[in-house]
Amino acid sequence: MTKISSSSIEYPPGPSSILPNKLLRQFIRNPIKTLMDIAYTYDDIAHFKLGRKRHVYLLNNPNYIEDVLIRNHKNFIKSRGLQVSKRLLGEGLVTSEGEYHDRQRRIIQPAFHPNLIKKYGEIITNYTLNMCQLWQDGTTLDIHKEMIHVTAAIISKAVLGSDIKSEQGDEVGDALLTCAEYFNRLLMPFGDLIEKIPILPVNKGFQQAKRKLDSIVYNMIKEHRDNENKGTQRGDLLYTLLQAQDIEAGIGRMTDLQLRDEVMTIFLAGHETTAYALTWTLYLLSQNPTVESKLYEEVCSILDKNNGKDRIPTVEDIPKLEYTEKVFRESMRLYPPAWTIGRQVMSDYKVDKYIIPAGSIILMSQYVMHRNPRYFSDPDSFHPDRWSKQMKSNLPRFSYFPFGGGIRGCVGEPFAWIEGILLVATICYRWKMHHDPEHKVELKPLITLRPKYGMRMRLERRK
Numbered sequence: 001m002t003k004i005s006s007s008s009i010e011y012p013p014g015p016s017s018i019l020p021n022k023l024l025r026q027f028i029r030n031p032i033k034t035l036m037d038i039a040y041t042y043d044d045i046a047h048f049k050l051g052r053k054r055h056v057y058l059l060n061n062p063n064y065i066e067d068v069l070i071r072n073h074k075n076f077i078k079s080r081g082l083q084v085s086k087r088l089l090g091e092g093l094v095t096s097e098g099e100y101h102d103r104q105r106r107i108i109q110p111a112f113h114p115n116l117i118k119k120y121g122e123i124i125t126n127y128t129l130n131m132c133q134l135w136q137d138g139t140t141l142d143i144h145k146e147m148i149h150v151t152a153a154i155i156s157k158a159v160l161g162s163d164i165k166s167e168q169g170d171e172v173g174d175a176l177l178t179c180a181e182y183f184n185r186l187l188m189p190f191g192d193l194i195e196k197i198p199i200l201p202v203n204k205g206f207q208q209a210k211r212k213l214d215s216i217v218y219n220m221i222k223e224h225r226d227n228e229n230k231g232t233q234r235g236d237l238l239y240t241l242l243q244a245q246d247i248e249a250g251i252g253r254m255t256d257l258q259l260r261d262e263v264m265t266i267f268l269a270g271h272e273t274t275a276y277a278l279t280w281t282l283y284l285l286s287q288n289p290t291v292e293s294k295l296y297e298e299v300c301s302i303l304d305k306n307n308g309k310d311r312i313p314t315v316e317d318i319p320k321l322e323y324t325e326k327v328f329r330e331s332m333r334l335y336p337p338a339w340t341i342g343r344q345v346m347s348d349y350k351v352d353k354y355i356i357p358a359g360s361i362i363l364m365s366q367y368v369m370h371r372n373p374r375y376f377s378d379p380d381s382f383h384p385d386r387w388s389k390q391m392k393s394n395l396p397r398f399s400y401f402p403f404g405g406g407i408r409g410c411v412g413e414p415f416a417w418i419e420g421i422l423l424v425a426t427i428c429y430r431w432k433m434h435h436d437p438e439h440k441v442e443l444k445p446l447i448t449l450r451p452k453y454g455m456r457m458r459l460e461r462r463k
């Protein structure tokens with residue numbers, strides 16, 4: 001397709017009366033509200049400028065999103081928002097592009113086949129039980145930190161075959177926050193300048209956080225290489241990556257740097273999002289006692305508590321934990337951990353009657369779409385029962401997309417469902433949580449949707 005000149009471009013409607021720099025300031029202060037307002041006013045497709053140069057198109061129609069993520073995915077690369085995270089993730093699965101990405105995906109995807117990940121169920125519940133056993137009745141703690149610890153330990157053990165020490169949990173959480181805030185600053189006006197002055201405290205902070213995460217990841221690789229040299233075979237993904245080579249394409253085994261990028265990516269992408277999904281779920285349950293009681297009843301009946309038995313949920317229970325699944329699903333509708341997906345247009349692209357020029361940014365926001373009253377009645381309320389079979393089959397495909405879709409869709413989705421359902425069932429069977437009324441809940445939308453001040457909960461042990 002030939003490139004069109006800027007004077008002949010017909011832009012879709014959008015907030016053009018707001019000066020681009022003013023809009024940029026609004027966007028930086030509150031990106032979710034800015035996108036919600038734009039989508040509410042302009043509906044399916046809107047155009048706006050962030051700063052003087054960046055043209056952004058917000059797509060708010062499931063068909064348009066399906067076109068971008070599935071049918072025409074080759075015409076897009078990840079937008080700047082994710083490109084900056086290459087400073088930490090390198091050329092891992094989330095950030096790499098083109099043939100290299102396709103090859104890595106071919107190697108990694110089989111490890112997440114639903115049949116294979118069943119074996120991880122026991123690891124998930126064991127780590128959750130260990131966490132629950134350390135909790136004390138009546139204490140108040142930051143449940144968000146607990147979720148980061150437990151999901152980091154689970155992904156390390158289950159998928160990467162490594163133990164991370166419990167004290168490393170806090171280090172990981174802090175390092176992740178430092179990195180996410182750093183990337184956000186790089187995206188702001190004059191952000192490019194920050195990196196040019198290495199002595200700035202933000203740069204030093206980022207380098208320190210990266211070193212911490214690197215030391216964890218390189219230790220995992222070293223341990224696996226040592227085992228491999230001793231001839232020990234292991235069934236985890238890291239072992240598969242060590243062995244992997246693409247004979248057809250004539251590509252040998254991965255270098256340590258390639259391995260580091262993939263392991264770092266799986267380690268971070270594989271726990272942070274799930275930790276937020278769980279934190280928001282436990283928060284929503286604390287605010288909705290009727291839902292919480294119904295969930296508790298379901299778990300008790302599946303685990304046969306009423307007959308005096310006491311057991312731990314297993315992967316085989318998951319199909320029966322229907323309401324628990326609905327609760328987790330509904331929580332990701334209201335608080336999708338990946339709250340927006342961005343793409344950069346490679347060559348001019350048509351949506352409806354508009355041509356979107358190469359170089360523009362396309363945004364597709366789960367947060368915005370999931371609260372669209374056209375698809376979800378009473379969209380701001382937490383209502384797990386809405387997820388009936390019939391409702392699901394009537395819903396257009398990309399009106400609910402917490403895991404994205406297509407060749408760049410979440411490779412860990414099957415794992416996330418198993419982990420989410422088993423963790424919620426295991427925790428709620430033992431503990432009831434009360435949100436600390438003094439604690440303020442506010443969104444912090446960085447690459448993922450965090451609770452800005454953590455999540456303080458008082459714990460009540462179930463009798």
Ligand code: HEM
Binds near residue numbers: 404408
């Ligand atoms: C509730 C939990 C999770 C959510 C909401 C989530 C969401 C997402 C989304 C929306 C994407 C697509 C991003 C885009 O198109 O730009 C993605 C990609 C990815 N996710 Fe997840 N994820 C979750 C859990 C996991 C887990 C458990 C793993 C690994 C074990 C994982 C690994 C990845 C990887 C490697 C990619 C990149 C795939 C590619 O580009 O080929 N995620 N995730």
